[in-house]
Amino acid sequence: MAEHTAELERFMHGLMRRNPNEHEFHQAVQEVATDIIPYIADKPEYQEMQILERMAEPDRIIIFRVCWQDDNNNVRVNRGMRVQWNNAIGPYKGGIRFHPSVNQSILKFLGFEQTFKNSLTTLPMGGGKGGSDFNPKGKSEGEVMRFCQSFITELSRHIGPDTDVPAGDIGVGAREVGFMFGQYKRLVNRFEGVLTGKALEFGGSEIRTEATGYGAVYMMRNMLAHAGESIDGKTCVVSGSGNVATYTVEKLNEFGGKVVTLSDSSGFIYDPAGIDAEKLAWVGELKGKRRGRISEYADEFGCEFFEGKRPWGIPCDLAFPCATQNEISEEDAKELVKGGCKAISEGANMPSDPEAIEVFREANLLHAPSKAANAGGVAVSGLEMSQNSLRISWDRKEVDDHLQRIMGRIHDQCVIYGEHANGVDYFKGANIAGFVKVAKSMMAYGVL
Ligand code: NDP
Numbered sequence: 001m002a003e004h005t006a007e008l009e010r011f012m013h014g015l016m017r018r019n020p021n022e023h024e025f026h027q028a029v030q031e032v033a034t035d036i037i038p039y040i041a042d043k044p045e046y047q048e049m050q051i052l053e054r055m056a057e058p059d060r061i062i063i064f065r066v067c068w069q070d071d072n073n074n075v076r077v078n079r080g081m082r083v084q085w086n087n088a089i090g091p092y093k094g095g096i097r098f099h100p101s102v103n104q105s106i107l108k109f110l111g112f113e114q115t116f117k118n119s120l121t122t123l124p125m126g127g128g129k130g131g132s133d134f135n136p137k138g139k140s141e142g143e144v145m146r147f148c149q150s151f152i153t154e155l156s157r158h159i160g161p162d163t164d165v166p167a168g169d170i171g172v173g174a175r176e177v178g179f180m181f182g183q184y185k186r187l188v189n190r191f192e193g194v195l196t197g198k199a200l201e202f203g204g205s206e207i208r209t210e211a212t213g214y215g216a217v218y219m220m221r222n223m224l225a226h227a228g229e230s231i232d233g234k235t236c237v238v239s240g241s242g243n244v245a246t247y248t249v250e251k252l253n254e255f256g257g258k259v260v261t262l263s264d265s266s267g268f269i270y271d272p273a274g275i276d277a278e279k280l281a282w283v284g285e286l287k288g289k290r291r292g293r294i295s296e297y298a299d300e301f302g303c304e305f306f307e308g309k310r311p312w313g314i315p316c317d318l319a320f321p322c323a324t325q326n327e328i329s330e331e332d333a334k335e336l337v338k339g340g341c342k343a344i345s346e347g348a349n350m351p352s353d354p355e356a357i358e359v360f361r362e363a364n365l366l367h368a369p370s371k372a373a374n375a376g377g378v379a380v381s382g383l384e385m386s387q388n389s390l391r392i393s394w395d396r397k398e399v400d401d402h403l404q405r406i407m408g409r410i411h412d413q414c415v416i417y418g419e420h421a422n423g424v425d426y427f428k429g430a431n432i433a434g435f436v437k438v439a440k441s442m443m444a445y446g447v448l
Pocket residue numbers: 101168169170171172212240241242243244245263264265266322323324325347348349374375377378
């Protein structure tokens with residue numbers, strides 16, 4: 001163990017020196033390296049070929065200026081970026097995030113994580129991530145369209161259905177994908193599956209919109225089943241109120257769970273009566289075209305809104321962080337454990353900070369890491385690519401069956417590599433299972 005700690009320190013020291021001030025990126029790599037270094041300790045071929053070192057370096061990062069004009073004809077400038085992390089097992093694949101916090105560290109952590117996540121899906125997809133510091137909040141439809149067209153005009157030189165296939169993430173949904181796909185198609189004069197998350201009318205897949213949230217719930221169902229439990233009758237705490245949160249709530253309701261919270265960047269609502277289908281539809285309206293604040297839910301349905309707070313202090317059986325990275329601190333984690341939480345499925349990417357993970361580990365909670373729990377979204381993106389290549393579309397049941405099978409396989413791979421005397425370390429299981437396929441492919445290619 002001691003020699004693994006020394007090796008981890010050496011590895012992280014080098015990584016931090018080469019990538020200064022990229023805290024989210026350091027965090028994501030450290031979490032993976034903690035499991036991979038002991039795993040490859042008796043596999044000298046991986047060390048000789050510097051596989052982990054190579055996996056911690058992106059293939060390339062493309063950075064570009066995005067100019068557009070707002071409704072008052074002011075010229076605006078944002079920064080666009082695409083991190084093409086690793087294409088050992090398939091074309092680069094991963095979402096695009098529009099949020100003012102977007103920077104190189106965040107996109108590198110997401111691209112790195114995506115490589116392992118996509119490998120876990122068992123589909124042939126490499127890892128990538130992109131985005132911009134553009135803030136879609138408060139922008140008109142025309143402004144969003146002009147921004148998207150400008151962004152994709154530059155990015156179009158670097159992507160393609162067999163090269164790099166972007167999709168949505170925070171701030172990028174069907175509307176933005178539509179604007180980007182339309183402009184790409186116009187530029188290259190080809191109708192091809194270059195983006196996923198498209199609307200059904202022009203090559204989108206059934207269930208893609210729902211897939212990340214549904215998948216996070218399937219992962220929870222699988223973890224609970226493995227431990228002899230079920231979702232039925234459980235009280236659930238969910239954060240966020242966007243795409244992933246909404247469909248997490250929908251599936252939890254279907255499985256007999258009771259969801260009592262939702263949040264956004266201004267605070268959370270606590271509805272002890274439960275967020276049923278009708279209330280959820282209202283949230284969809286609120287957060288869709290209207291882009292309203294979740295505090296309005298409290299006025300509409302007569303419950304409490306906690307300004308500037310996160311929902312982790314509310315007693316629950318199950319937790320689903322579905323907003324953003326590092327939204328569960330050590331303190332939050334202790335609150336969750338104190339409130340009776342038994343299991344967590346991470347809909348958001350890297351929502352638990354390292355100290356929080358340690359709290360959950362010590363309390364022996366069932367804890368599915370994001371790279372396993374939210375892989376349903378990119379898995380159905382992979383199925384959208386397959387359908388585009390075949391020029392056919394499958395019905396809802398067919399796609400949902402695939403999604404459930406894939407989430408089942410992800411769970412089982414975590415168990416294979418993560419089972420121990422007192423349960424399953426889902427972090428370790430996901431890290432090793434995600435690593436193996438990419439590492440073996442890189443070995444086969446020699447020194448690249
Ligand atoms: P949306 O843009 O649809 O929703 C994001 C939600 O998170 C909103 O409620 C937003 O609140 C909240 N949020 C965003 N940033 C912050 C912040 N800094 N602090 C507090 N709240 C915040 O995004 P998605 O639902 O698509 O994404 C949510 C998470 O799921 C992200 O971590 C994303 O990477 C991950 N994910 C998404 C997938 C997908 O298919 N869409 C697939 C896999 C993972 P507000 O409206 O106030 O900004």
